[in-house]
Amino acid sequence: MGITAYANQFVCDRHAYEPGKPIEDTARELGLDPRGIIKMASNENPLGPSPLAKEAMQAALEKAHIYPDGGGLALRGAIARELDLEIDNVVLGNGSNEIIELLCHAFLNAEAELIAAEHAFVVYKLMAGLFGARYVEVPDPGFVHDLEAMAAAITDRTRLLFIANPNNPTGTMVGQEEIDRFMAKAPEHVVVCFDEAYFEFLREPPDVLKYVREGRNVCVLRTCSKIHGLAALRIGYGLAAPGVADLLQKARQPFNTNALAQAGALAALGDADHIARTRQLNFEGLECFHKGFRKRGLNFVPSVANFVLVEVGDGDAVFSGMLKRGVIVRAMRTYKLPGWIRITTGTAGQNQRTLAALDEVLAGMTT
Structure with missing residues (x-):
């Protein structure tokens, strides 16, 4: 008899939280240079700490x-x-x-x-x-x-x-x-x-x-x-x-x-300056993604936070495809949204690279 037979059943039945995939794990699994990977999955501050x-x-x-x-x-x-x-x-x-x-x-x-x-x-x-x-x-x-x-x-x-x-x-x-x-x-x-x-x-x-x-x-x-x-x-x-x-x-x-x-x-x-710069960068990032998704005809939820939820057809497949290109996003199956991914706003360069990777993955899925 395994040890779980003696554990609280509500703990055994619990699904562990799945965080955004770390850069180091992605680099090791896919043989990528970690310096070339961007993480757009966990709603972190692209400017770093104050x-x-x-x-x-x-x-x-x-x-x-x-x-x-x-x-x-x-x-x-x-x-x-x-x-x-x-x-x-x-x-x-x-x-x-x-x-x-x-x-x-x-x-x-x-x-x-x-x-x-x-x-x-x-x-x-x-x-x-x-x-x-x-x-x-x-x-x-x-x-x-x-x-x-x-x-x-x-x-x-x-x-x-x-x-x-x-x-x-x-x-x-x-x-x-x-x-x-x-x-x-x-x-x-x-x-x-x-x-x-x-x-x-x-x-x-x-x-x-x-x-x-x-x-x-x-x-x-x-x-x-x-x-x-x-x-x-x-x-x-x-x-x-x-x-x-x-x-x-x-x-x-x-x-x-x-x-x-x-x-x-x-x-x-x-640190009022760091807060102000982060807010402004996020406003610009939201505008970039909102415009980018509209241009591509993608359904998305207009956001007031520092991320955007966008419908891509197969969230897991798009997550995997973007991962191979060194861009980590968040698949939404855990939230009962298997056709969606969530993308964090980043720097202007990170945002453009994310959109470019998304274009490549979606084009490959339709050919």
């Missing part, structure tokens, strides 16, 4: 023998001041993904339900399964969250409801009026989680922090992986009223965020 963050992390290395500040007081304080919150509203995570897990630790069990949109971030479903909770998937017509339908799906067993805004992998968002109407209906026994990993890329972002200030049962997720270019550090945070935040603090591991990550994130938050 220069101020790199300088701060170099300095922090001198104290790598000392445990990090377990409370993350300096970083939490800076976040609170920037967002007009109190430090008790801020919880640090090993990436914003850990905040998702902490929420599940605090609120999910076999009797509970988690609600999310049909094409939302797949980690919500994975986490619900890991905690034995029922996952309720609400259709999202036009790839946009249907907040009216999500509100209607709430039951007495619902504990968590996720609104990814902008949503990954669709790049769509819901506006302030829709959110306000939804929040007017949200019951007290549900923690509404606004996943705002791509918040800084928005031209006109909605304000959901007002619900934190009002003491509502919400948690807003933010990350330093995207706009700040610190994905390798795994540093993110949750913003919640003290009642919810206190539960998350109790659920997290001691020293869950390391000293280099805290130092880098603290410096990156203050």
Whole structure:
């Protein structure tokens, strides 16, 4: 009898998360020079980390023998001041993904339900399964969250409801009026989680922090992986009223965020120039891909994030074909979109190379 016979069945049944394919693995498997490979799969910052963050992390290395500040007081304080919150509203995570897990630790069990949109971030479903909770998937017509339908799906067993805004992998968002109407209906026994990993890329972002200030049962997720270019550090945070935040603090591991990550994130938050350059580059990248897909007659979802979802017929085949050309994109079969791929915006040169590789692959599929 194998060891799985003694393990929790909901763990055995779980599918592991599949990240974007690493450059090094691609180079090794296909015999390519890693310096010639571009990764357009994981919504990373093509400009790299904030220069101020790199300088701060170099300095922090001198104290790598000392445990990090377990409370993350300096970083939490800076976040609170920037967002007009109190430090008790801020919880640090090993990436914003850990905040998702902490929420599940605090609120999910076999009797509970988690609600999310049909094409939302797949980690919500994975986490619900890991905690034995029922996952309720609400259709999202036009790839946009249907907040009216999500509100209607709430039951007495619902504990968590996720609104990814902008949503990954669709790049769509819901506006302030829709959110306000939804929040007017949200019951007290549900923690509404606004996943705002791509918040800084928005031209006109909605304000959901007002619900934190009002003491509502919400948690807003933010990350330093995207706009700040610190994905390798795994540093993110949750913003919640003290009642919810206190539960998350109790659920997290001691020293869950390391000293280099805290130092880098603290410096990156203050690097306005790097943030502005990243935003502008992304606006240009979205315009490039939107125009490029229209020109090619490809169906796509207009995006407000730093990636675009585009229909290519056979997502797995296009992913493989582009991989052989040194361009890593993301196939969307995991999101029940086998005919689609997701492409991250890059530099102007990376964007043009991606479109050229896409042209070659699609031409080969039709001949």
